Amino acid sequence: MKTLISLFGIVSLILMLNLDVQAQCDPAKHTEACIPQLADGFNFVKSYEINGEGGAKDKIEYSYVFAKGTQYFISICAEGEGTDGIILNLYDSNRKQVGTSYANGNFNKGIIYPCNATGIYYITFTFEGSQNHCGGAVLGFKR
Amino acid sequence: MKRLLLLSLGIFSFSLWSCDSGSNLNEQAFLDSLNTASSNSSVISDDVLESILQQIPSPLEISVLLKESGTNYNKEFLNETDKISSYNSNFKKALNLGVYGTDLGYTNIYEQNQDAIFYLNAIRDLSDGLSIGQFFNFGTIKRLATNSRNLDSLLLITTKNFNSINSYLQQQQRSNLSVLLLTGGWIEALHIICQVSQKNPDNQELVERIGEQKIILESIMLLLSFYSDSDPNIGDLTKQMATLQSQFENIQITQTYAESTLEEVNGIVTITNKSTSSINITDEDVKKIAATTAQIRDYIIN
Numbered sequence: 001m002k003t004l005i006s007l008f009g010i011v012s013l014i015l016m017l018n019l020d021v022q023a024q025c026d027p028a029k030h031t032e033a034c035i036p037q038l039a040d041g042f043n044f045v046k047s048y049e050i051n052g053e054g055g056a057k058d059k060i061e062y063s064y065v066f067a068k069g070t071q072y073f074i075s076i077c078a079e080g081e082g083t084d085g086i087i088l089n090l091y092d093s094n095r096k097q098v099g100t101s102y103a104n105g106n107f108n109k110g111i112i113y114p115c116n117a118t119g120i121y122y123i124t125f126t127f128e129g130s131q132n133h134c135g136g137a138v139l140g141f142k143r
Numbered sequence: 144m145k146r147l148l149l150l151s152l153g154i155f156s157f158s159l160w161s162c163d164s165g166s167n168l169n170e171q172a173f174l175d176s177l178n179t180a181s182s183n184s185s186v187i188s189d190d191v192l193e194s195i196l197q198q199i200p201s202p203l204e205i206s207v208l209l210k211e212s213g214t215n216y217n218k219e220f221l222n223e224t225d226k227i228s229s230y231n232s233n234f235k236k237a238l239n240l241g242v243y244g245t246d247l248g249y250t251n252i253y254e255q256n257q258d259a260i261f262y263l264n265a266i267r268d269l270s271d272g273l274s275i276g277q278f279f280n281f282g283t284i285k286r287l288a289t290n291s292r293n294l295d296s297l298l299l300i301t302t303k304n305f306n307s308i309n310s311y312l313q314q315q316q317r318s319n320l321s322v323l324l325l326t327g328g329w330i331e332a333l334h335i336i337c338q339v340s341q342k343n344p345d346n347q348e349l350v351e352r353i354g355e356q357k358i359i360l361e362s363i364m365l366l367l368s369f370y371s372d373s374d375p376n377i378g379d380l381t382k383q384m385a386t387l388q389s390q391f392e393n394i395q396i397t398q399t400y401a402e403s404t405l406e407e408v409n410g411i412v413t414i415t416n417k418s419t420s421s422i423n424i425t426d427e428d429v430k431k432i433a434a435t436t437a438q439i440r441d442y443i444i445n
Contacts, residue, residue, distance in 0.1 A: 063198040099414035117420035
């Protein structure tokens with residue numbers, strides 16, 4: 001009986017700790033904070049939640065059809081001033097990388113992509129030394 | 144010892160209950176009010192569905208393109224707002240919510256704020272009919288709509304609201320309505336750009352943009368296919384959309400890949416990409432696409 005109770009207690013504790021880790025991440029808060037960071041002239045169109053679930057997920061991916069002749073701006077937000085190790089990588093429809101926010105050892109806050117080729121693009125977020133594995137991003141466009 | 148066991152059980156049960164804190168009576172009422180076939184019959188996972196829904200571009204992009212290309216505002220391209228009372232199924236409501244959403248974006252981009260108010264009212268009525276009116280604070284939106292200086296805020300709020308509605312419908316496992324909302328919005332945007340293009344046949348950029356819709360239509364057809372067997376209305380719509388898809392078949396989109404370069408300025412990376420795409424589309428293709436799009440739109444709005 002003691003073993004059963006101990007086991008049950010441990011399971012309950014793990015469950016609660018797991019819920020706590022997930023509850024700490026509020027991506028909506030970060031996406032909301034990110035909208036004003038879109039550069040002038042860009043129209044907001046999408047927000048992307050970045051919830052690494054405390055490190056359980058190492059990559060989060062979204063996709064969007066980018067159109068030729070349009071500029072896109074993706075801004076990343078996390079706790080504090082920086083990106084908390086969140087890296088944005090952009091891939092074209094053939095999964096070839098067209099850009100990254102991590103350049104010259106710097107975790108940049110966003111990328112601008114003037115699109116010359118219409119197609120589905122893949123937007124991935126990964127973590128490098130991240131503390132919270134939690135953030136948000138927004139996509140804007142302009143002609 | 145028994146008390147300890149009961150306490151553990153209590154904590155365990157509470158933890159599980161807390162996971163479902165999103166449910167409430169209003170949401171249940173919303174679920175009960177739906178009269179289309181259940182989306183549970185979809186065989187696709189929610190993650191895959193959401194990922195396809197996410198990739199469809201905003202119709203706002205087409206409105207901005209039209210304005211930037213110098214074409215004038217034309218209210219005749221838009222759906223009339225006095226048809227609301229005839230949209231009495233959730234199928235029609237969701238489709239026309241998408242249609243009016245595109246029309247609202249068009250009026251916003253052209254700063255036609257008086258017209259925008261009519262579309263806001265129509266959107267409010269349809270949203271209420273689908274029990275998703277809580278996403279619109281119409282007092283704020285109308286205040287913004289009465290002043291053209293507030294255009295950015297108005298666009299932002301209405302875009303955020305439509306994003307929230309889509310997320311909510313997906314969370315409620317009623318993604319079929321999200322798919323309809325998106326399809327209605329896309330058809331309306333395609334209709335507007337086809338009409339403008341036919342009045343401005345020399346504008347090659349508009350023609351190319353029509354051809355590029357082939358990529359988006361493929362995603363929309365995939366989304367519709369998840370529900371076309373289980374929902375007769377969606378099945379009917381899918382057949383019509385398939386006719387449209389057949390008219391895009393001859394259009395060729397070619398992509399050429401080239402390495403990109405990056406430039407960092409003040410924490411923002413600007414990508415210079417030499418990849419290009421070209422499109423092969425004839426005037427005849429545009430005419431056929433415009434005619435079929437108009438037919439499907441008639442089916443949606445009438």
